[in-house]
Amino acid sequence: MRRTQDAADVAVRDHLILSRMLADAESLCGTRDALLAGQYRFLRGRIAALVELTMPIDLEERNG
Amino acid sequence: MSARAQNTIEGGAEDVPFIDSARLARLAAASRAELEALQLHKVRRQLARLHASSGYYRRRMDAAGIAPDALASLDGFRARFPLSNKADFLADQTEHPPFGERLGIPREEVALVNMTGGTSGQGQEIYGRSQRDIHMQGYLHALPWFLAGLRPGDIAINCVPAGGLTTGGWGPGEGLRIAGATAFHVGGTLSTDAKIDLMLRVGEVNFIYASTNYLHTLTEAICRRGLEPKRAFPTLRTLFIAAEGYPLEWAERIETLWGCRLQEGYGSTQCAGFGGSTCADGAITPRGERGLMHLFEWETLFEVIDPATLDPVRSGETGELVVTNLSIEGSPVIRFRTGDSARFISHQDTGSGRAWNAIECGTIGRFDDMLKIRGNNVWPSAIDAAVFSFGEVGEYAGRVYTSAGGKTEIEVRIAFVEQAAQIDQAARDKLIEAIRRTIKERTNVWMTLVACDRSELPEFSYKARRWKDERQQGYRL
Numbered sequence: 001m002r003r004t005q006d007a008a009d010v011a012v013r014d015h016l017i018l019s020r021m022l023a024d025a026e027s028l029c030g031t032r033d034a035l036l037a038g039q040y041r042f043l044r045g046r047i048a049a050l051v052e053l054t055m056p057i058d059l060e061e062r063n064g
Numbered sequence: 065m066s067a068r069a070q071n072t073i074e075g076g077a078e079d080v081p082f083i084d085s086a087r088l089a090r091l092a093a094a095s096r097a098e099l100e101a102l103q104l105h106k107v108r109r110q111l112a113r114l115h116a117s118s119g120y121y122r123r124r125m126d127a128a129g130i131a132p133d134a135l136a137s138l139d140g141f142r143a144r145f146p147l148s149n150k151a152d153f154l155a156d157q158t159e160h161p162p163f164g165e166r167l168g169i170p171r172e173e174v175a176l177v178n179m180t181g182g183t184s185g186q187g188q189e190i191y192g193r194s195q196r197d198i199h200m201q202g203y204l205h206a207l208p209w210f211l212a213g214l215r216p217g218d219i220a221i222n223c224v225p226a227g228g229l230t231t232g233g234w235g236p237g238e239g240l241r242i243a244g245a246t247a248f249h250v251g252g253t254l255s256t257d258a259k260i261d262l263m264l265r266v267g268e269v270n271f272i273y274a275s276t277n278y279l280h281t282l283t284e285a286i287c288r289r290g291l292e293p294k295r296a297f298p299t300l301r302t303l304f305i306a307a308e309g310y311p312l313e314w315a316e317r318i319e320t321l322w323g324c325r326l327q328e329g330y331g332s333t334q335c336a337g338f339g340g341s342t343c344a345d346g347a348i349t350p351r352g353e354r355g356l357m358h359l360f361e362w363e364t365l366f367e368v369i370d371p372a373t374l375d376p377v378r379s380g381e382t383g384e385l386v387v388t389n390l391s392i393e394g395s396p397v398i399r400f401r402t403g404d405s406a407r408f409i410s411h412q413d414t415g416s417g418r419a420w421n422a423i424e425c426g427t428i429g430r431f432d433d434m435l436k437i438r439g440n441n442v443w444p445s446a447i448d449a450a451v452f453s454f455g456e457v458g459e460y461a462g463r464v465y466t467s468a469g470g471k472t473e474i475e476v477r478i479a480f481v482e483q484a485a486q487i488d489q490a491a492r493d494k495l496i497e498a499i500r501r502t503i504k505e506r507t508n509v510w511m512t513l514v515a516c517d518r519s520e521l522p523e524f525s526y527k528a529r530r531w532k533d534e535r536q537q538g539y540r541l
Contacts, residue, residue: 007086026534045194045195046196048196062105
């Protein structure tokens, strides 16, 4: 039971970290450097997918 | 104990992925109600996004009177959201080239273009995937492979041709990178013999991904060299197949020859990768029955319907798979009729303890591949199952044609494996008759069998196309 709760806590923490990273990646995508712009979009896409893949399964956790 | 030590044909590896991943353990422990609540959340989110971004789906929602935010249940979604099929998508693409209005993301956000194979003869569906989708497609390949025992640092052999325009060409590469494996993408670039040479040089191979048909070709070629696969590749932990049906007897022989578990996945371009897999349970149960592919229902919503009535089939019945992408944003499919036939097993009947529905291993077929022969519905997968239940058969090809007298005839040309090719004429005739009777038992159709040399039949590097319907030619004047 304790192990399950620990795992859930870690999952929520990971999801929050990734959500913050996604916000930062969104900021990077505002760059005017055309060489970097595509690479930042690449990075944003990777992080966005991981935000999706770590979405809390529990309704309460999902609603924050 | 690690999966590395356990994934042998003796079994015992079934729980390992759920020990090695807390995320998967949570998904495995989720109740059906929790899983469906997550699905409903994702359906609403997907429909709201598409109502704003896709003319194709907005029109369908408006016509059905569906307001995404007001969608109260999955039953309501299944009852009211209109089905789409290949013809609908092709018409949309023709009207709004190249991606159609179903794209759902700005065209400049498309970072990968995938197309379906075009083997149906109707045309190729086109899919525009975002950067986010590319990772999702990788994940939807890595997920079943992780479940099957693939771990970071493993050496993997990908026998499916890489690159090009198909999802099957790009997803595996991305999936193996995400999984952290060292991958050799040998499909389509090396001959079968060159692949075997490379695998022998590499030595410590842990994982092989191939179409069902190509695993057969590879195994046949290794045995032809006088090698025993399990001795040549003792570190191999997982054989993972997809794309085609097979007989149980074949799967058992493959596991014996390679000395490891055979795992299977169901996937497609519409699923953006794999929609389900055997997890670590294997394609054959300990009782020698067909295993189950457990569906990843938190990423893809599956329905299995009767193609005539469109009603959901009951557990144990065969129907058409209908899929809805819950996590894909570029060219998502919503209630898409795949044309794939599968035997549905409700989560209550899987015996896995998980709330995931399942489909039966080894029997995925195509409704549109069906041949109508002398009043019988005959699926090539059923003939594959009959022919390859004989270990003496190396490959075969069939054709249906109209004879000079206007009669429908079926010819099956069979090439035997090297050892069987050397048996005397009487024994060979007896074997051919046994195969003929087995085909009749499974299809209700008598066919004419002819033995030929292996070199006269093609080698298939991905999906096998063993059947030709030449009946129309017989009626040409």
